[in-house]
Amino acid sequence: xxxxxxxxxxxxxxxxxxxxxxxxxxxxxxxxxxxxxxxxxxxxxxxxxxxxxxxxxxxxxxxxxxxxxxxxxxxxxxxxxxxxxxxxxxxxxxxxxxxxxxxxxxxxxxxxxxxxxxxxxxxxxxxxxxxxxxxxxxxxxxxx
Amino acid sequence: xxxxxxxxxxxxxxxxxxxxxxxxxxxxxxxxxxxxxxxxxxxxxxxxxxxxxxxxxxxxxxxxxxxxxxxxxxxxxxxxxxxxxxxxxxxxxxxxxxxxxxxxxxxxxxxxxxxxxxxxxxxxxxxxxxxxxxxxxxxxxxxxxxxxxxxxxxxxxxxxxxxxxxxxxxxxxxxxxxxxxxxxxx
Numbered sequence: 059x060x061x062x063x064x065x066x067x068x069x070x071x072x073x074x075x076x077x078x079x080x081x082x083x084x085x086x087x088x089x090x091x092x093x094x095x096x097x098x099x100x101x102x103x104x105x106x107x108x109x110x111x112x113x114x115x116x117x118x119x120x121x122x123x124x125x126x127x128x129x130x131x132x133x134x135x136x137x138x139x140x141x142x143x144x145x146x147x148x149x150x151x152x153x154x155x156x157x158x159x160x161x162x163x164x165x166x167x168x169x170x171x172x173x174x175x176x177x178x179x180x181x182x183x184x185x186x187x188x189x190x191x192x193x194x195x196x197x198x199x200x201x202x
Numbered sequence: 203x204x205x206x207x208x209x210x211x212x213x214x215x216x217x218x219x220x221x222x223x224x225x226x227x228x229x230x231x232x233x234x235x236x237x238x239x240x241x242x243x244x245x246x247x248x249x250x251x252x253x254x255x256x257x258x259x260x261x262x263x264x265x266x267x268x269x270x271x272x273x274x275x276x277x278x279x280x281x282x283x284x285x286x287x288x289x290x291x292x293x294x295x296x297x298x299x300x301x302x303x304x305x306x307x308x309x310x311x312x313x314x315x316x317x318x319x320x321x322x323x324x325x326x327x328x329x330x331x332x333x334x335x336x337x338x339x340x341x342x343x344x345x346x347x348x349x350x351x352x353x354x355x356x357x358x359x360x361x362x363x364x365x366x367x368x369x370x371x372x373x374x375x376x377x378x379x380x381x382x383x384x385x386x387x388x
Contacts, residue, residue, distance in 0.1 A: 064271035068264055075303040079333070087329040090336070157245030165239060165346040172350030 227269065228359045231349075234262055238345055242338060253309065253316040260306035267299065291351050298344040305337035 082090075240247055241255040267274070277292050310317065312326030312334055349356070 061268065065264070065268045068267040068271055071267070071299070072264060072303050075300050076307050079304050079307055083329050083333075087327075090329050090332045154246045158239070158243040161239050161243045161246075161342070164342055165235075165349075168343065168346035169350040169353070172347055173353050176350070176353065 224359055225363065228356075228363055230262075230266065230269075234259070234266060235345070235349060237262065238341075242342055250315045253313050256306055256309045257316060260303075260310075263302055263306070294344060294347050294351065298341065298348050301337045301340040301344060304333060305341055308334035308337060 237255055237259050241252055241259055244252045247255065274295075277288055281289065281292065308326075308330045311330045312324060314324055317324060
């Protein structure tokens with residue numbers, strides 16, 4: 059019962075954010091739609107029997123199936139996409155591995171940075187406290 | 203407190219229960235991080251996995267928020283107290299909640315595989331596509347911060363749950379395992 063209450067509250071908060079997003083789309087969509095693209099790759103969606111643009115290879119089999127060809131800075135990437143095919147072929151395609159590595163590198167880098175800052179912050183706080191404590195404990199009159 | 207402080211049996215029961223909860227938190231959050239990493243790597247997974255994983259991640263995040271709802275209530279009530287660390291965590295978590303919700307919601311709206319699969323055509327437009335990309339990039343910055351702000355808890359529980367084979371790691375103690383959850387320590 060307690061779990062359901064918490065679930066309801068969490069779903070309520072999520073619903074509020076979604077409604078705010080819908081309101082943003084309705085009343086202020088121009089604030090986001092125009093303007094420079096945020097590193098958005100060019101995508102070419104191929105249909106069954108579609109033709110690849112010149113200079114691109116379809117990867118396995120040589121025929122372009124229904125799917126997406128993403129053209130990034132490093133050239134095209136074939137992303138398989140069929141209704142009942144989860145595209146595991148593209149997942150285990152070594153050419154697509156840099157995308158995962160890129161994400162992992164960013165995550166690890168940010169985690170490392172935050173951990174270093176946290177360690178330094180705690181260390182400085184500890185030494186400051188030690189100094190405060192020493193100043194309180196030390197009494198020149200006590201020396202004999 | 204739901205248990206009787208004077209009753210040792212109930213205290214041990216609570217220890218076991220909290221330890222199980224800590225284990226659940228640790229592994230569930232690890233799976234969430236892995237799922238998020240895969241879902242963000244769109245070029246790696248392909249569009250179908252990206253979309254289904256994103257929908258699953260949305261549900262899992264709702265569960266994650268539910269599991270830590272006590273923390274949300276407690277820390278929201280403490281916002282006026284003069285202590286910085288938890289306020290930072292609270293702000294990061296709120297931003298992450300907004301970013302992740304918008305990311306999943308916009309992803310569902312612009313879906314090209316998952317939504318048509320259930321008979322709904324894509325409702326998206328340039329606004330939703332931009333919102334999806336933008337919120338995804340924001341979450342990529344916030345997820346590691348969210349994880350790293352609890353690095354001590356992760357290391358402490360990880361050491362207990364993933365003991366070294368060399369035997370250098372000592373056996374976990376119930377009192378250590380129960381510890382504060384990821385959203386409970388200061």
